[in-house]
Amino acid sequence: MQIVIQRDYLAQAVGQVSKAVSSRTTIPILTGIKVAATSEEVIFTGSDADISIQASVPVEVEGKEIVKVVKLGTIVLPSKYVTEIVKKLPEPLVEIEVQDNNVTLIRSGSAEFNLNGLNADEYPKLPQIDDEKLLSLSSDLFKSMIRQTSFAVSTQESRPILTGVLWNLEQSELSFVATDSHRVALRKVHVDATEELEIKNVVIPAKSLNELNRILHDEDEVIEIVVSDNQILVKADHILFYSRLLEGTYPDTSRIIPQSSKSQVTVETKQLLQAIERASLLAKDMKHVVKLSTIAGDRIQISSNTPEVGKVVEHIHAQEISGEEVQISFNSRYMIEALKAIDHPEIQIGFTGAMSPFIIRPTENDRILHLVLPVRTY
Amino acid sequence: MQIVIQRDYLAQAVGQVSKAVSSRTTIPILTGIKVAATSEEVIFTGSDADISIQASVPVEVEGKEIVKVVKLGTIVLPSKYVTEIVKKLPEPLVEIEVQDNNVTLIRSGSAEFNLNGLNADEYPKLPQIDDEKLLSLSSDLFKSMIRQTSFAVSTQESRPILTGVLWNLEQSELSFVATDSHRVALRKVHVDATEELEIKNVVIPAKSLNELNRILHDEDEVIEIVVSDNQILVKADHILFYSRLLEGTYPDTSRIIPQSSKSQVTVETKQLLQAIERASLLAKDMKHVVKLSTIAGDRIQISSNTPEVGKVVEHIHAQEISGEEVQISFNSRYMIEALKAIDHPEIQIGFTGAMSPFIIRPTENDRILHLVLPVRTY
Known part of the structure; x- marks a missing residue:
């Protein structure tokens, strides 16, 4: 194999496929990145047996030459070294040439690397998947x-x-x-x-x-x-x-998602998220437990209490509260992660009792749903 | 103690002094940040006994009120919690009020923290240093x-x-x-x-x-x-x-810094740095050893060789080479760190033999000097 390739394309492809390579693999050939030069493209492959990634660099992009394939062929280069090398090459063009015994010359400007490669015949085949589904x-x-x-x-x-x-x-x-x-x-x-x-x-x-x-x-x-x-x-x-x-x-x-609720609270996502983040600050030693209660009028209270550290109380305005009174405790980490995953400005939470899972949905999108199990507090 | 302070000043001061607080201290009071309100300023202190940092927030900056001191006093607040709290406060103004048993109320908008504080009398005094030197x-x-x-x-x-x-x-x-x-x-x-x-x-x-x-x-x-x-x-x-x-x-x-040299090489700092970084890429398993040699004419060669991995060779142009021929091996890490610390574009290296320390100086500044001991290679 002998090719001359643009450094930036080489670095991008190597960077992408190296993400699949694990340094802890027990299969030596999988510590490497396979490089295969055909007349149309150069194909890079990295794999840890669970995940495999293949990136191809075409010889030409929009009429511009990206790779010059001088000699077809394949080689496996050690991922650990080749990913570092491609980041540090001095010139925009890189020559890669496989020599005797799989030793591979990587040349850019006056920098010459001679890297010990492995025979690509030993590299496992990627699964054959037909385009049925x-x-x-x-x-x-x-x-x-x-x-x-x-x-x-x-x-x-x-x-x-x-x-x-x-x-x-x-x-x-x-x-x-x-x-x-x-x-x-x-x-x-x-x-x-x-x-x-x-x-x-x-x-x-x-x-x-x-x-x-x-x-x-x-x-x-x-x-x-x-x-x-x-x-x-x-x-x-x-x-x-x-x-x-x-x-x-x-x-x-689907069986644990309640189909109806006894209480509904509508609030601004960000306001609730920030109040829960604040309440959780002191609750680290209390398994992150934070409490939510509806209070008279249109407000809800977010609080936490860790006797050795202190307590936090905050009231936030709710757009709407209906149904039974709510007093529920939950792991704030679950709630924070759910609220952060919701990009919509307003959510509705449906409660079905202090010990039953509750449901969070954006008011404007019924295809997103988060369920959180409450925790028992004494 | 009772103060109303601008959140951004509070967060900055707490952030600065918390850098001195260690979570691994065996002295409980040092896990806290001391806050002292006087009529002119609020002084924050953090310490791990080795390092102590004091930051003060004046009551007024350029005619603008920064702190309103309602009641003088001192308190020690747990650093781990207070640093997190000040980052998450909802409103630009913060009230801090010490209540019974050192319990301290931190209020901003509708968020209320009640944090267990410690008596500031137990906090160690900072050293008295007179301004002699x-x-x-x-x-x-x-x-x-x-x-x-x-x-x-x-x-x-x-x-x-x-x-x-x-x-x-x-x-x-x-x-x-x-x-x-x-x-x-x-x-x-x-x-x-x-x-x-x-x-x-x-x-x-x-x-x-x-x-x-x-x-x-x-x-x-x-x-x-x-x-x-x-x-x-x-x-x-x-x-x-x-x-x-x-x-x-x-x-x-000073005794190990050679006063004269047998060979001098003048090169561009960045060019040498990058060549050594490249040569060191394959030398991880060889204690980062990289070799520098002068070669005929005005060039130097940077190389490394790790039999199991491969080798790197690169020639770079030197501004000037004089004196005896040089062939020297060194730990590339030391050389890379020295070259990165030099902000000047050009350096001169003075060698006094393959086993003697060599000296790196910017050509334009004689008040900067780096010395590196070579390594023996066989």
């Missing part, structure tokens, strides 16, 4: 769905299935659900897919989704998602992102 | 002196005296010296002080200097420095910074 989505919307749900997954490995986000697609409605058994985050959107296309019990590791969120551009582009039995493939501009799925049956969260 | 310096210059030397101190506690920076003042020339026994950083400046004023063997912990560097404003203001037998006091705008000195005798580094 395919749906399209704007990357913006997809990223916001990840952001609004993945924070609620479990971080404990005792129930591995809860470390993932459940995807469902039925009648062109795609939903993401996450729960750690103390709270639920749910986000639905309408997507462009045939009505017959169904996705059921597909659970994607939150780690994969967070990585995907980082790697996708912020600009609005259309991405394609392909789901197979044990893999998902996301196709974006010059990027292929593969992730394995989690095995097991995801719990049915 | 006093020198003035611009904060800009002082900060650059810290930045150009403190990186070279030892981080190992086996020789505690080397974890500090040595100050000397003689004939109005102030010098800072730091060494970890593998390298030396030296910076001299002329200061406004009487010729009789001398400072000898005063060693200030690098930790204190780095904290001071963070706390001093970036604007150019004049600071005053007072040195006593076992303490240093730095006075800046509304800030007093106290640090203990290190005990012991600092080694005489």
